[in-house]
Amino acid sequence: xxxxxxxxxxxxxxxxxxxxxxxxxxxxxxxxxxxxxxxxxxxxxxxxxxxxxxxxxxxxxxxxxxxxxxxxxxxxxxxxxxxxxxxxxxxxxxxxxxxxxxxxxxxxxxxxxxxxxxxxxxxxxxxxxxxxxxxxxxxxxxxxxxxxxxxxxxxxxxxxxxxxxxxxxxxxxxxxxxxxxxxxxxxxxxxxxxxxxxxxxxxxxxxxxxxxxxxxxxxxxxxxxxxxxxxxxxxxxxxxxxxxxxxxxxxxxxxxxxxxxxxxxxxxxxxxxxxxxxxxxxxxxxxxxxxxxxxxxxxxxxxxxxxxxxxxxxxxxxxxxxxxxxxxxxxxxxxxxxxxxxxxxxxxxxxxxxxxxxxxxxxxxxxxxxxxxxxxxxxxxxxxxxxxxxxxxxxxxxxxxxxxxxxxxxxxxxxxxxxxxxxxxxxxxxxxxxxxxxxxxxxxxx
Numbered sequence: 001x002x003x004x005x006x007x008x009x010x011x012x013x014x015x016x017x018x019x020x021x022x023x024x025x026x027x028x029x030x031x032x033x034x035x036x037x038x039x040x041x042x043x044x045x046x047x048x049x050x051x052x053x054x055x056x057x058x059x060x061x062x063x064x065x066x067x068x069x070x071x072x073x074x075x076x077x078x079x080x081x082x083x084x085x086x087x088x089x090x091x092x093x094x095x096x097x098x099x100x101x102x103x104x105x106x107x108x109x110x111x112x113x114x115x116x117x118x119x120x121x122x123x124x125x126x127x128x129x130x131x132x133x134x135x136x137x138x139x140x141x142x143x144x145x146x147x148x149x150x151x152x153x154x155x156x157x158x159x160x161x162x163x164x165x166x167x168x169x170x171x172x173x174x175x176x177x178x179x180x181x182x183x184x185x186x187x188x189x190x191x192x193x194x195x196x197x198x199x200x201x202x203x204x205x206x207x208x209x210x211x212x213x214x215x216x217x218x219x220x221x222x223x224x225x226x227x228x229x230x231x232x233x234x235x236x237x238x239x240x241x242x243x244x245x246x247x248x249x250x251x252x253x254x255x256x257x258x259x260x261x262x263x264x265x266x267x268x269x270x271x272x273x274x275x276x277x278x279x280x281x282x283x284x285x286x287x288x289x290x291x292x293x294x295x296x297x298x299x300x301x302x303x304x305x306x307x308x309x310x311x312x313x314x315x316x317x318x319x320x321x322x323x324x325x326x327x328x329x330x331x332x333x334x335x336x337x338x339x340x341x342x343x344x345x346x347x348x349x350x351x352x353x354x355x356x357x358x359x360x361x362x363x364x365x366x367x368x369x370x371x372x373x374x375x376x377x378x379x380x381x382x383x384x385x386x387x388x389x390x391x392x393x394x395x396x397x398x399x400x401x402x403x404x405x406x407x408x409x410x411x412x413x414x415x416x417x418x419x420x421x422x423x424x425x426x427x428x429x430x431x432x433x434x435x436x437x438x439x440x441x442x443x444x445x446x
Contacts, residue, residue, distance in 0.1 A: 001058070001062070002054060002055050002056075002057070002058025002059050002061070002062060003051075003055045003058075003059070005054055005055075005058060006050050006051045006053075006054040006055035006058070007055075009050050009054055009383075010046070010047060010050045010051065013046075013050075013380075013383065016379075017375065017376050017379045017380075020375075020379060021372060021375050021376075025375060027371060027372070027375065029369050029371075029372035030368070030369045030372070031368075031369070032368035032369065033368070034367075034368045035366065038363065038366050038367070041359075041363075042363055045352070045356050046380070048349070048352065049384070052345065052349065053384070053387050053391075054387060056341070056345070057387075057391060059236075060232050060233055060236045061232055061236075061391070061394055063235070063236035063239050063240075064231065064232045064233075064235035064236045064239075064398060065398075066239060067235045067236065067238055067239040068235060068291075068398065070239075078111075078195060079109065079110040079111030079191065080111055080170070080171040080172050080191070080195075081111055081112040081113070081114075081169060081170040081171050081172070082106075082109065082111060082112070082113050082114075082170045082171075082172045082173075082174055082187060082191065082252075083113070083114050083115075083116060083164075083168030083169055083170030083172070083173050083174070083255070084102045084105075084106070084113065084114065084115045084116065084174045084176055085116050085118070085161060085164030085165060085168060085173055085174070085175055085176070086098060086099070086102070086115070086116065086117040086118070086164070086176045086177075086178050087118050087120060087157050087160035087161050087164065087177070087178065088117055088118065088119050088120070088122065088126050088130060088160075088178035089119070089120055089121065089122050089126070089154065089157070089160075089178070090122045090123060090124050090126060091122070091126050091178035091179055092122075092124045092125045092126045092128075092129045093211075094178060094179040094180075094181075094211065094298055095117070095126055095129050095130045095133065095178050096129060096133045097181045097211075098176065098177075098178050098179065098180055098181050099115060099117065099130060099133045099134060099137060099146075100133065100137060100181075101181035101182045101183075101184075102115050102174075102176060102182065103115060103137040103140070103141050103144055103146070104184050105182050105184060105185075105186055105187040105188075106141065106144045106187065107141050107144065108184055108185060108187070108188060109187050109188055109191070111191075112145075112170070113144050113145070113170070113187075114144065114145035114146060114147075114168070114169060114170065115134070115137075115144065115145070115146040115147075116146075116147055116148075116149065116164050116167055116168060117130045117134065117147075117148045117149065117178070118148075118149045118150075118151065118160040118161075118163050118164050119148065119149070119150045119151065120151040120154055120155055120156065120157065120159065120160040121151050121152070121153050121154030121155070126178070127148060127150050130148045131148045134146045134147065134148055145169075149163060149164075149167065151163070157248075157272060158262075158267040158268065158272040161175060161262065161272070162262040162263065162267075165255070165258055165259050165262050166259065166262075166263070168255060170255055171254070171255055172191065172194065172252055172253065172254060172255060173252070173253045173254075173255045173258050174187065174190070174250075174251065174252045174253075175246075175248060175250075175251040175252075175253070175273075176248075176249065176250065176295075177248045177249045177297060179249075179297060179298040180206075180248075180249040180250065180295050180296065180297040180298070181295065181296055182250065182293075182294075182295045183293075183294045183295060183296075185292075185293075186204060186250070186293040186294055186295055187252075187293075189204065189290055189292040189293035190202055190203075190204055190250075190252040190290065190293045191252065192290075192292075193288050193289075193290040193292075193293070194252055194254075194288065197286065197288050198286055199285075199286045199287055199288035200253065200254045200257050200280060200285040200286055200287065201246045201251060201252065201253045201254070201257070201258075201277065201280055201285070201287045201288070202246070202251075202252050202287070202288040202289065202290060202293075203234075203243070203245075203246045203247055203250055203251050203252070203288075203289050203290075203293075204250045204289070204290055204291070204292070204293030204294055204295060205230050205231075205250075205291050205293065205294045205295070205399065206226060206230065206247060206249050206250055206294075206295055206296075206297050207223070207226065207294065207295065207296045207297070208222040208223055208225075208226050208296075208297060208298075208299035209296045209297065209298060209299065210298065210299070210301050211298050214406075216301045217411075217414065218299070218300060218301050218302065218303075218306055218418075219299055219301060220408060220411050221411060221414060221415055221417065221418040222299045222300075222418070223406075223408055224392055224395075224396075224408055224411060224412070224415055224418075225415075225418060226399070227392070227395040227396050227398070227399035227400065227405075227408075228391070228392070228395040230289075230291075230399060231291070231394075231395045231396070231397075231398035231399035232391075232394070232395050232398060234289050235289065235291070235398065237289070237338055238287075238288055238289040240334035240335075240338075241286055241287065241334070241335070242281075242333070242334045242335040242337075242338040243277065243281075243287040243288070243289055244274065244277060244278070244281075244335075244338060244339070244342065245271075245273050245274045245277045246273060246276070246277045246287065247273050248272075248273045249295055249297040250293065250295045250297075251273065257280065257283075257285065258276070261276055261279045261280070262276075265279060268316070268319070268324075270312055270315065270316040270319070271312070271313060271316025271317060271319070271320060274316060274317060274320050275316075275320055275324060275325075278320055278324070278325040278328060279325075281325075281328060281335055282325065282327075282328060291398075291399070303421075306421065307421065307425060310421070310422060310425040310426075310429075311425055311428065311429055311432075314346075314347075314425055314426050314429035314430075315429040315432055315433055315437065317342070317346070318347065318429060318430060318433045319433065321339055321342065321343055322343075322433070329343075346426060347426050347429075347430050350422070350423045350426040350427055350430075351427060351430070353423050354423055354424070354427050357420075360377075385412070385413070388412050388415065389409065389412050392408070392409055392412050392415070393409055396408060396409065
């Protein structure tokens with residue numbers, strides 16, 4: 001059905017724009033023959049957008065809907081020992097809320113739990129605050145183990161996770177970023193999903209926040225973005241065992257599998273969560289997702305922090321897909337299609353969108369009828385806006401249970417701002433990768 005809708009739109013939209021120009025705007029176009037290169041290039045952009053936005057996007061929505069209908073998690077069969085591992089670097093502002101939320105989760109869980117924090121070279125009071133918080137939580141929940149480890153030098157996040165994992169006693173390891181807090185039943189839901197589905201790793205829904213009132217524009221736009229990325233794309237990936245990343249803020253792993261990867265592979269500090277997940281995919285291990293386990297993570301609130309985060313994410317993604325795990329692109333698996341989709345739509349189409357944006361003045365200059373071209377451009381923008389509204393509404397419904405959660409849908413016109421930042425960041429990351437830059441990890445200033 002999505003492909004059929006895309007085809008009908010592609011077939012009849014030009015005739016519709018002509019009819020609207022004549023009968024609504026009262027302008028009869030001067031239909032002069034256009035140069036074949038002008039007409040062909042413009043129609044190629046239109047065709048690409050129509051089939052990607054309506055066709056491929058629609059397929060993802062259908063796949064996510066099917067996954068949501070089949071995801072029925074029952075009660076736990078068993079409650080294995082779980083170790084929370086928390087790598088922390090300069091997180092004195094958020095570590096208290098993080099640790100407290102994990103102890104709360106552990107207290108609601110029927111099995112044994114422990115919380116291990118590794119401070120890897122912080123220059124603030126992260127270690128001291130974590131130690132005091134751990135001591136306070138241990139007094140309140142004495143049956144839950146907890147400790148804080150310190151690296152004297154900054155050896156990177158991947159090394160901190162390795163230290164955590166090797167010290168962990170649990171059969172399952174839950175990875176948590178230090179600027180993240182889990183909802184009280186999140187661990188229970190993750191374990192249910194892992195035990196019922198037989199997954200070797202599972203992730204949950206991550207809600208971006210500023211830790212305050214969530215009224216900053218970048219936070220609101222990222223909430224829209226995450227609702228798409230998790231509510232639709234992650235759900236669709238889970239349907240075909242093609243989850244690309246178990247993200248740092250919320251992940252649950254079989255301890256033996258995670259240790260084997262961390263100790264036998266030279267995991268890079270850039271996009272380490274993606275690299276670990278693709279290592280598991282290489283072994284054909286089941287990786288799941290459940291929307292019932294939820295957390296909140298502190299997201300960038302300024303352009304500078306957002307830009308730095310995206311450059312790190314995107315160059316880490318390119319490096320993983322084109323270098324470290326390039327063999328996965330050529331496997332006969334649904335995962336390979338998802339990887340190609342991420343490469344072509346994520347990076348290739350960013351270049352095309354970049355080119356389309358800056359070629360508009362050229363299209364206008366050579367248009368046989370400039371007024372008719374501008375009317376077509378206006379109607380095309382309205383079509384793109386309508387598709388975006390529908391897509392965002394479905395994503396919010398899948399993610400939060402409401403089509404307009406906290407009035408986020410009203411910010412759809414501004415979402416193009418975030419999209420264009422991503423387009424520029426992807427383009428820059430691709431160029432950087434081609435000239436040899438493989439990225440570096442640094443904590444962004446939020």
